[in-house]
Amino acid sequence: MIEIKNLTKKFGKLVVLDGLDLDIKSGGIFAVLGPNGSGKTTLIKSILGMVIPNSGEITIDNISVLKQWEYRNEINYLPQIANFPANLTVVELIEMVKNLRPKKSNENELITLFGLTPFLNQKLGNLSGGTKQKVNIILTFMFDSNLIILDEPTNGLDPVALIHLKEIIKQEKEKGKTLIITTHIMGLVEEIADEIVFLLDGKIYFRGSVADLKNQTNQTNIEHAIAHLLTKENV
Amino acid sequence: MFKIIKYSFYDLMRSRWSYVYFAFYFALGFVLLFLNNDINKAVITLMNIIIVLTPLIGTIFGVMYYYNSKEFTELLLAQPIKRNRIFLGQYLGVSFSLALSLVLGLGVPFVIYGLFNSPAIFDFVLLLITGTFLNFIFVALAFNIALSNENRIKGFGYAILMWLFLAVVYDGLFLISLVIFNEYPLDKISLFATMFNPIDLSRILIILKLDISALLGYTGAVFQQFFGTLLGMIISFVVLSFWVILPVGRIALKANKKDF
Amino acid sequence: MRFFLILFLLVTICLQANTIKVCESCKIKTIKEAILLAKDGDTVSVKKGIYKETKINVDKSIYIIGEDYPTLDGQNKTESIFAAKAIDFVISGFIFKNVGLSYTKEIAAIYVSNSTNFNIKNNVLEDVFYGFIIQSSNFGLIQNNKITGKSINETTSGNGIHVWKCKNLRIEQNIVKGMRDGVYLEFVNNSFISNNTSQNNVRYGLHFMFSNNNEYHHNEFRENGAGVAVMFSKSIKMHHNTFHFNWGAASYGLLLKEINDAEIYDNIFEQNTIGINIEGCNRISYKNNHFIRNGWALKFRGGCYKNIFEFNNFVSNAFDLSYNSKLNDNKFEANYWSDYTGYDLDKNGIGDVAYRPVKLFSYIVNNTPETLILLRSLFVDIINFSEKVSPVFTPDNLIDAKPLMKPIEL
Numbered sequence: 075m076i077e078i079k080n081l082t083k084k085f086g087k088l089v090v091l092d093g094l095d096l097d098i099k100s101g102g103i104f105a106v107l108g109p110n111g112s113g114k115t116t117l118i119k120s121i122l123g124m125v126i127p128n129s130g131e132i133t134i135d136n137i138s139v140l141k142q143w144e145y146r147n148e149i150n151y152l153p154q155i156a157n158f159p160a161n162l163t164v165v166e167l168i169e170m171v172k173n174l175r176p177k178k179s180n181e182n183e184l185i186t187l188f189g190l191t192p193f194l195n196q197k198l199g200n201l202s203g204g205t206k207q208k209v210n211i212i213l214t215f216m217f218d219s220n221l222i223i224l225d226e227p228t229n230g231l232d233p234v235a236l237i238h239l240k241e242i243i244k245q246e247k248e249k250g251k252t253l254i255i256t257t258h259i260m261g262l263v264e265e266i267a268d269e270i271v272f273l274l275d276g277k278i279y280f281r282g283s284v285a286d287l288k289n290q291t292n293q294t295n296i297e298h299a300i301a302h303l304l305t306k307e308n309v
Numbered sequence: 310m311f312k313i314i315k316y317s318f319y320d321l322m323r324s325r326w327s328y329v330y331f332a333f334y335f336a337l338g339f340v341l342l343f344l345n346n347d348i349n350k351a352v353i354t355l356m357n358i359i360i361v362l363t364p365l366i367g368t369i370f371g372v373m374y375y376y377n378s379k380e381f382t383e384l385l386l387a388q389p390i391k392r393n394r395i396f397l398g399q400y401l402g403v404s405f406s407l408a409l410s411l412v413l414g415l416g417v418p419f420v421i422y423g424l425f426n427s428p429a430i431f432d433f434v435l436l437l438i439t440g441t442f443l444n445f446i447f448v449a450l451a452f453n454i455a456l457s458n459e460n461r462i463k464g465f466g467y468a469i470l471m472w473l474f475l476a477v478v479y480d481g482l483f484l485i486s487l488v489i490f491n492e493y494p495l496d497k498i499s500l501f502a503t504m505f506n507p508i509d510l511s512r513i514l515i516i517l518k519l520d521i522s523a524l525l526g527y528t529g530a531v532f533q534q535f536f537g538t539l540l541g542m543i544i545s546f547v548v549l550s551f552w553v554i555l556p557v558g559r560i561a562l563k564a565n566k567k568d569f
Numbered sequence: 570m571r572f573f574l575i576l577f578l579l580v581t582i583c584l585q586a587n588t589i590k591v592c593e594s595c596k597i598k599t600i601k602e603a604i605l606l607a608k609d610g611d612t613v614s615v616k617k618g619i620y621k622e623t624k625i626n627v628d629k630s631i632y633i634i635g636e637d638y639p640t641l642d643g644q645n646k647t648e649s650i651f652a653a654k655a656i657d658f659v660i661s662g663f664i665f666k667n668v669g670l671s672y673t674k675e676i677a678a679i680y681v682s683n684s685t686n687f688n689i690k691n692n693v694l695e696d697v698f699y700g701f702i703i704q705s706s707n708f709g710l711i712q713n714n715k716i717t718g719k720s721i722n723e724t725t726s727g728n729g730i731h732v733w734k735c736k737n738l739r740i741e742q743n744i745v746k747g748m749r750d751g752v753y754l755e756f757v758n759n760s761f762i763s764n765n766t767s768q769n770n771v772r773y774g775l776h777f778m779f780s781n782n783n784e785y786h787h788n789e790f791r792e793n794g795a796g797v798a799v800m801f802s803k804s805i806k807m808h809h810n811t812f813h814f815n816w817g818a819a820s821y822g823l824l825l826k827e828i829n830d831a832e833i834y835d836n837i838f839e840q841n842t843i844g845i846n847i848e849g850c851n852r853i854s855y856k857n858n859h860f861i862r863n864g865w866a867l868k869f870r871g872g873c874y875k876n877i878f879e880f881n882n883f884v885s886n887a888f889d890l891s892y893n894s895k896l897n898d899n900k901f902e903a904n905y906w907s908d909y910t911g912y913d914l915d916k917n918g919i920g921d922v923a924y925r926p927v928k929l930f931s932y933i934v935n936n937t938p939e940t941l942i943l944l945r946s947l948f949v950d951i952i953n954f955s956e957k958v959s960p961v962f963t964p965d966n967l968i969d970a971k972p973l974m975k976p977i978e979l
Contacts, residue, residue: 085568124386125568143391151387157380161323162316170316174388197323213384349862350907353885361947480948487940488933495939503942516944523864523887525816526842527941533818 075100075221075252076121081130083116083276090116091127092276100220103243103253105263107300108273114256115154117273118223121254122151134221147175150217154225156210160199164190164209167198171213181216187238188212204230211235215242222246224255228262240266260297272303279303313385313395317402321374327410330366334414342422348429352436355415356515359440360508364447365472367407371451372468374403376461383569393561396452400560404448408441415440432518439511442549446507447472449556456563479506496531507552514545592616600625600633600641607631615639615663623669627653627660635662638693641678643668649680649702659688670698670727677702677731681709690714699727700748703735711740718748720771723794728753729770732760740765750776751793754783763787773798773824774815777805786810796821796841805831813839821846822863825853833858837979843868844886847876856880857977865891865931874898882976883907883926887944890926890967891935901926905973913974924972927963929956 076098083091090113098104106114119125121132123139123146132139139145158167168181185191188208193201201209207230214222224243228236243266246253257263263270264284272280272287280287280303284296293299321327337358341351378399385395415437416424424430451468458464483502487495503509516524517536524536535541589603589611597603600622603613609630617637623646627633633651640663643650647669651660665678677699679689683706690712694700700716703709711730720726729745730752732738738760744767745751751767754760755778762785767774774790777783777799784806790797796815799805805828812822822841825831827849834856838844844863847853848870855878860866862885867878869892876899883889884907903919911922930949934941943949956963 083568119569122387123392124383126566144389146387147389149387153380153383153387155380155383158384159316159320159378159381161320166316166319170312171384171388173312174385174390350885353862357945357947357950477948477951480943480946484933484940484943484948484952487943488937491937495937499939499942509943509946512945513942519862520864520887520944522814522816522840522842522862523944524941525820526818526864527938532942 075135077131077133077136078117078121079131081117081120081127081132083113083120083125083127090276091120091130094130094273094276094278096271096278098252098254100252101247101250102268103247103255103266105267105270106254106256106273107263107270108279109304112273113276114273115225118151118225118254118256122146122149122223147177148219148221150214150219150222152210152214152222152224152227154229156203156206156229158198158206158209161197163195163197164201165194167209168213168216172216175217177217177219179216180218181212184212184216184242187242188235204232204235207231208235211239211242215246220251222251222253224253224257226257227255228257228259260300264296272300274304311398313390313398314402314405317374317378317399318406320378321403321406322409326370326373327406330370330407331410331414334411335418338415338418342418348419348422348424348427348433351419352429352432353519356436356512356519359436360443360512360515361476363411363440363443364476364508367404367444367447368451368468368472370407371400371403371448372455372461372465374399375452375455376464386569393564396456396560396564397557400448400452400557404445407444407448411440411444412437432515435518436515439514439549442553443507443511446549446552446556449553449560452560453556453563456560456567475506475508480509483509496527500531500535504548507549510545510549510552514542514549517541517545586610586612588612588614590614590616591620593618604629604631604633609657623648623650625651627651627658628655630655630657632659633661634659635664635692638662638664640664640666642666643678645669647671647674647676649676649678651679653679653681653687654683655687656684657686658684659690661688661690661692663692665692665694665697668694668697668699675699675702677727680704681706684709688712697727697748699731700729700745701731703730703732703738705734707736707738709735709738711738711743713742714744716743716745716748718746720747720749723749723772726771728776729767732757735760739763745770745774747771750774751790752776754778754780756780758782761785765789766791768792770794776800777802781805784808789813790815790822792816793820795819796823796843798824798826799828799831800824800826801828803829803831807831808834808836811837811839812841812844813837815841817842824848825850828853832856837861838863838866846870847873849873851875853877858882859977859979860884860886860889862886864888867891869893876900877902879903880973880977881905884976888928888931888934891931892927892967893935901967901969903971903973904969905976906969907976909972909974911972918974920972920974923968923970925957925960925963925968927967928953929962932962 078096081091081094108114116125120127134145172179190208193205269283270287271278287299291299291302293302341354345351419433454468455464503513589607591597591600591603600615607613612632615635617639619640619642621642621644623643641650645667650665668678669676678694678697679701682704685707687709692714694716696719716729726749728750729748732754734756736758740762742764746769748770749772751770751774753776757780760783764787766789768791770793772794774793775797779801781803787809789811792814815822821843822838823845825847829851831853837859839861842864844860844866846868849872851874853876857880859882865888866883866886867890878901881904906924909920909924911920913920930953
């Protein structure tokens, strides 16, 4: 579904993505892992067109997405930090995003699921971080798109909301959607991810399933497996 | 893009700052009219305030809005919208809401005071038009600075410095160089120099109306032609429009290249 | 007895003034003919129509009255239409057209010389070169005439009312537009000029030269090339006049040059490039004048002593005062200055701090005129303020020690 070829991105002298090649097949949950600053978010943002790569090619369903914008109608994106215009109410924000994406949406179901009904007419500036993240999640999942990108989706969520989130992710997967997730919560990766990509210094360091990773590193615990990958690198 | 303008505008129209700004101009209008007791005089005092404060407020608001809505911008960037439309939309949203605060804030007191029956109405309208222009220009300049500076403290600092430079320092350097090169013919150069500062340009535009009697006291033929005919007004407005178009153009360009 | 009575009646009938009618269908068809027939005291009544006559000599005490505005067509001949030289005459109610012009001969619609007790009124002069030329005459009334010209520059234009070497004239309620000088007075004494409107003239709305003991009041002067000029004259009273919209590098509301002992009060100077330009003037009293939104309210060009400015309003002028020499001998006291920012703690209506009418920027503009372009800039306000706090360039002693807190009523 997504094909990335020779993707390079530099911020000044710092090389964040260094000739990265990656193809992601349709369907399933794809976790992008890596230490801080390894280029996870940059990779995601490159796909979304928020970061403009220095060189390389990104295609989705064999169509180049660089400098395009219409394709984003088929992507749902959950940003890392949930911050919205402080003076809009939740309803207004949802209406606005719906307005910007002329597409069918099922926000009401999600609003009930996350218990946001009492907050609907409050200004976003007055909401707590967790509530904002719930709004963020609703905005992401209310549309029916084939590609869903989640950047640290668990930030600030209470356990109940976390369970709901996992359920939604699983449901989407069952519908045959492609999900790309970055996270530091290894438990989540182990629980849901079909495939893992481990980035280090802008390159793919490992790719495969959770089982592959454990096999390759001879570790039973995924966190240890990751740590092992990193120490091997240092050796 | 209109959707973005609409939401930015709504957002700002509901923020406390829009009301503070509106209330400030509203109070200013009444205080000036109360103190001067004469629309004509109030218009002159107002001019001094408008050409200094509108740019300052536009600058601060522009930078503040840009940095404060950064995450929101990222949300928008993930939506199927063309990039520069997001920024132009936000820019126009801020500019329109500030312009509205200015026009209503000052307009209401003056209208209550009997503006429509006063010959000063044209001067006043010109003042509001110039104020609106300055507003659009300085919000655009502020957006440019903010777009080029990730660090918001730095961005804020540069924006204030820019205002200080254009509002005060530029004129100081200008005056000093005119006095130093006193022996040379300076009229063309001095007219030229005003074009490079939107605050000076707006000032000229307003004094063309308010102080034309004084401006015509200068003997230079170029001045005479510039001030004595419609030419001065037309050129000033055209250049002022460039002062809007160029920074806005840069916003669009910069927005297309920037990473978020 | 009856005989004497009849004789007396006959004599009075004979002596009684006659009215001679002039019209196209009348027995007498030209004004010249009528004047020839007229005796002193007769009236020549000219009916509506067009009369192509020039050089009509008025040499008798007669009344020449136009009924319903007959038109006198000068056919652009180089001759005046009326040439009057008489005692007791009236010319009234005519329209003058196509009056000739000459750069060598003195030609006007009405040319008056060596006359006394005359009255020129209710005439309309269209596109004339010179309107009236009055010379060496006394006791004349020039009233309610309307004079228009199409002057473009000074050298090829004439004056509306041109008066030379006269005494005891009254020039009232005339409207003069588009001439060189609206009203020009040279060697004219003891005369009154009032309630006239003089506008859009190429040079001066009103021009005094070497004329003493005159008074002009309640006139309006607007949009004249150079305003009103009073030069080389003594004891002139100027009051209740309005000078406005006189714009240009050499334009003034009022230009005073070599004037002594004049009184200037209750005038309005509004939106002129220079309100009053003062050069070589002594002992002039300025009272209750209103200077509103002029470029320079007062501009001194030197040689001025013992002038007194009190109870004047200076409102929203770009510059209240500018000077290029010492101004020590002139007094500014108890004026209202709209730029005054002082306070009045004892509430007596007089500001507690003195006002300095000369700003630093005014001094800079005097030296480098191009700096005018920085008028009302924030930087200029800042340097003006610092100069106010500690004067360096502007004279220390040029102050209004008793500035008024409220403007004088109009």
